[in-house]
Amino acid sequence: MARPGQPRILTAGDMGILVEFGDRYDPAINAAVLAFDGEFEKRRPDGVIETVPTFRSFLVRFDPIELPYERLKDMLQEMLVARDWYQAGPPARSRKWVLPAVYGGMRGPDLGEVADLMGLREDQVIDSHAGALLTVAMLGFAPGLAYLGQLDPVWDFPRRTTLNPEVPAGAVLVAVRQTVLPSTPIPTGWRQIARTPFRSFNPNSKTPFLLRPGDRVRFEPVDEAAYAAYAAYDMDALLHEEGP
Amino acid sequence: MSGLEILTIAATATVQDRGRPGYLRYGVTSSGAMDEYALAEGQALLGNGRDDAALEFAGMGGRFRARGAMWLATSGAEMDLRVNGAPQPWRQSFMLEQGDQLDIGAARSGVYGYLHVAGGFLTERVLGSRSTLRRAGLGHRLEAGQVLPVGVQPREAVPVMLPAPAYFDQRRLHLLWGPQSEVFPKAERARLLAETITVTPQRDRMGMRLALQGGGIDAADGLTIASDAINLGDIQVTGDGTPTVLLADRGSSGGYPRIATVVTADLPALVQIPAGQSFGFDLLNREQAVEALARHRKMLVALPSMVVPVTRDPRDIGDLLSYNLISGVTDGGEFDPD
Numbered sequence: 001m002a003r004p005g006q007p008r009i010l011t012a013g014d015m016g017i018l019v020e021f022g023d024r025y026d027p028a029i030n031a032a033v034l035a036f037d038g039e040f041e042k043r044r045p046d047g048v049i050e051t052v053p054t055f056r057s058f059l060v061r062f063d064p065i066e067l068p069y070e071r072l073k074d075m076l077q078e079m080l081v082a083r084d085w086y087q088a089g090p091p092a093r094s095r096k097w098v099l100p101a102v103y104g105g106m107r108g109p110d111l112g113e114v115a116d117l118m119g120l121r122e123d124q125v126i127d128s129h130a131g132a133l134l135t136v137a138m139l140g141f142a143p144g145l146a147y148l149g150q151l152d153p154v155w156d157f158p159r160r161t162t163l164n165p166e167v168p169a170g171a172v173l174v175a176v177r178q179t180v181l182p183s184t185p186i187p188t189g190w191r192q193i194a195r196t197p198f199r200s201f202n203p204n205s206k207t208p209f210l211l212r213p214g215d216r217v218r219f220e221p222v223d224e225a226a227y228a229a230y231a232a233y234d235m236d237a238l239l240h241e242e243g244p
Numbered sequence: 245m246s247g248l249e250i251l252t253i254a255a256t257a258t259v260q261d262r263g264r265p266g267y268l269r270y271g272v273t274s275s276g277a278m279d280e281y282a283l284a285e286g287q288a289l290l291g292n293g294r295d296d297a298a299l300e301f302a303g304m305g306g307r308f309r310a311r312g313a314m315w316l317a318t319s320g321a322e323m324d325l326r327v328n329g330a331p332q333p334w335r336q337s338f339m340l341e342q343g344d345q346l347d348i349g350a351a352r353s354g355v356y357g358y359l360h361v362a363g364g365f366l367t368e369r370v371l372g373s374r375s376t377l378r379r380a381g382l383g384h385r386l387e388a389g390q391v392l393p394v395g396v397q398p399r400e401a402v403p404v405m406l407p408a409p410a411y412f413d414q415r416r417l418h419l420l421w422g423p424q425s426e427v428f429p430k431a432e433r434a435r436l437l438a439e440t441i442t443v444t445p446q447r448d449r450m451g452m453r454l455a456l457q458g459g460g461i462d463a464a465d466g467l468t469i470a471s472d473a474i475n476l477g478d479i480q481v482t483g484d485g486t487p488t489v490l491l492a493d494r495g496s497s498g499g500y501p502r503i504a505t506v507v508t509a510d511l512p513a514l515v516q517i518p519a520g521q522s523f524g525f526d527l528l529n530r531e532q533a534v535e536a537l538a539r540h541r542k543m544l545v546a547l548p549s550m551v552v553p554v555t556r557d558p559r560d561i562g563d564l565l566s567y568n569l570i571s572g573v574t575d576g577g578e579f580d581p582d
Contacts, residue, residue: 010423013475013505014533018423024470052269052473054497057423059473061268064534065541139271140471140497143380147471184380201270203370203382209270 004028005056007080009073015049017060017069019076021085025055025178027150028086030137033058034214035088039079045072053213054138055147090135095215098240099181100222100230101130101172101194107227110191114174117157126221128152129172129193134179136215144183144201146211151177159189170196172219179219181211194219197230198238210235246312247391248361251345253306258449259365259384260358261297263492264373268473271496272382275375278356278449278492281512281544282320285406286360288547289317289337296364296395297374299386301357302448305348308359310340314397315362321354321412321516336405336554354412354516363395377493379450403554406547414513415523417506420533422478424469424501432461436479436487436503437525445519449493452514453486460485463501471499477506489514507533509540 005022012018019036022029037053040060044051047067052059062072103126104111115122134148151174159175166185167173173180173190180190183201196219200211211217222230262283263276277283277300286298298319305323317337318325325332326347332338334357340346351357367374367384376383386392425433439457446453461481474480478490480500489506490498506514507528517523528536 011420011530012422013420013477014507014509014530014537016475016505018472020423020472022470050266050268052496054472056470057472059268059475061265061475065538069530069534138471138497139269140473141271141495143267143270143272143382145271208371209267213269 003084003086005032005086007032007085009076009080011069012059014064015061017062017072017076019058019060019080020056021058022056025137025149027135027137029056030135030149031088031090032085036079036085037213040076043075045075047072054140090214090216094135095212096133096240097198097211097215097217097238098220099196099198099217099238100226101196101219102224102227103129103172103194103221107195108172108193111193114157114191114193118154120154125193128154129174129179130219130221132218134217136211136213136217137178138213139200139209139211142182142184142186143203144199144209144211145186146181146200146217148179148181148217149177151179153177160191161189163187163189164192167192168195169199172196181217194221195227197227198235202235207236210239245391245393246314247393248314248316248346248365249309249311249391250386250388251307251309252388253386254301254304256302256304256448257306257386258300258376258378259297259367259386260300260375261295261364261373263375264371267371268496272371272380273377273492273494273496274476275373275377275383275449275492277358277375278515279320279358279512281409281411281540282356282358284544284547285319285335285409286317286358288551289319289335289404289406290315290360290362291398291548292360292362292364292395296360297367298361299359299365299392301348301351301359303351303355303357305350305357305359308346308348310342310344310346311391312397313339313341314394315339315401316346317360318348319358319360319406321351321357322408323351323357324349333405335408337401337403339401339403351518353518355518356515361394362397362401366393366395379493404551405554406550406552411513412516414510415517415521417510417514417523417525418528418533418536419479419504419506419525420528420530422475422502422505423472425503427469427501428461428463428481428503432463433503436461437527440522440524442522443517443519447519449491451480451488451490451494453488454479456487461487461503463503468499469501471497474498474502475505477508477511478502479504479506491515507536509533509536 263274
């Protein structure tokens with residue numbers, strides 16, 4: 001099988017190095033990024049400010065006066081050649097969340113439109129979405145907002161060309177074989193098929209961010225009564241499994 | 245309650261410190277003062293710690309009243325400043341007595357002005373920082389009627405001042421090519437370095453939209469890329485060819501290609517360029533950019549040693565200020581990485 005990409009080390013401003021594993025979202029490329037991120041964290045040198053794993057790349061923001069560029073680059077290069085990161089597969093220590101969600105109705109106003117796009121009945125759309133074990137490919141755009149992948153090819157429809165000025169926190173949004181789960185209200189072109197009481201981001205909590213890149217997520221259809229009960233729930237309790 | 249009471253305040257005013265790096269991987273950009281040099285000036289004038297918070301004004305200030313005596317200082321873009329109606333010089337520390345009224349008007353030059361208080365403004369900290377990130381609802385939201393808690397006030401102090409820095413007049417800025425530069429045709433990259441660039445009024449803490457003399461930038465190979473992380477200073481080009489420099493409150497990731505990245509050392513100069521004014525970009529290599537950063541850091545570290553007591557009415561000593569500037573403290577050349 002051809003490798004899905006060829007890793008490149010690139011300068012990203014005077015305080016950044018980018019390790020690019022590919023030019024698109026592909027679960028194998030993303031798995032390489034997440035595995036590389038896990039390995040880098042174990043040997044993170046002084047002078048690294050922060051790191052950002054994304055769909056297809058790994059950004060290291062660093063202080064080039066404390067940590068010379070060449071030293072960091074050599075270290076990243078050594079890590080890259082040490083193994084075939086594209087064969088990494090899912091993270092060894094991924095965590096699994098089961099998130100309750102109310103599909104359709106006021107909680108998922110675009111469910112009917114999505115069913116039409118997919119040529120399925122609404123209950124089939126729900127079964128397909130809730131039946132998928134998704135991976136947090138990256139967090140970005142807004143605090144705690146998770147991009148989850150990857151749904152079956154039947155979910156490969158584009159985002160809307162117009163922007164919905166606001167969807168609420170916990171909206172379950174879909175397009176391009178992905179699910180986006182915001183923890184704050186956001187404007188969006190993605191379609192909302194459900195809503196979960198789960199919030200990945202809570203600035204006042206001891207663990208302000210619950211979802212991490214590489215975590216596994218499954219949505220569980222629930223009714224309004226269960227949704228209301230969960231709203232007062234400890235979100236940590238939605239973490240069902242630690243470990244592989 | 246003692247503190248600084250807000251009587252009126254511009255909608256664009258925020259609380260800012262050095263920001264909250266470390267959360268980019270969770271979708272939170274660092275925020276922090278748009279002009280880190282100006283933030284450091286205020287800390288130097290008041291002997292504050294590096295992480296103390298100030299009020300940042302984007303071109304317009306507000307009206308305040310002292311609840312209790314306190315030491316304040318101003319920095320960054322020079323703004324109209326009055327205490328009980330009497331004009332005051334900028335970039336100095338000064339004391340307010342209980343009940344004194346402070347007016348901060350429009351910026352006279354530059355964009356971002358800062359009001360600092362001894363011990364910093366003690367608004368709530370979120371994720372280790374007091375910086376307001378309005379888009380995400382993080383940090384304190386300033387509103388009329390609030391009394392902002394302030395740090396412990398010094399028993400004794402004298403008014404001090406700093407010379408005006410040179411970067412407000414800097415109109416050659418520097419950039420590095422980045423990971424997506426090659427998405428853009430060579431001719432378009434050349435235009436970015438050759439043409440006069442104007443700052444548009446579409447600018448805020450998220451970014452500054454720029455206008456090239458010869459029109460929008462053509463990204464021949466495609467206008468979107470698979471999302472990845474956005475660096476401070478990245479110049480993003482959207483579908484219509486508009487270049488935007490992404491700044492402290494930018495989104496953490498994005499799918500528009502970025503043609504280049506403005507060097508860190510030039511960000512204070514960039515953000516202080518008023519709308520309608522023009523500048524040009526020069527290309528640096530990475531080594532030169534790091535040298536510029538080292539010089540920039542040296543200047544920040546040197547600020548406390550540049551503070552001098554206000555010995556007479558500073559409006560009479562304009563000549564003395566310029567004398568100081570060229571007599572060895574700084575020749576202003578530190579901001580010119582060539």
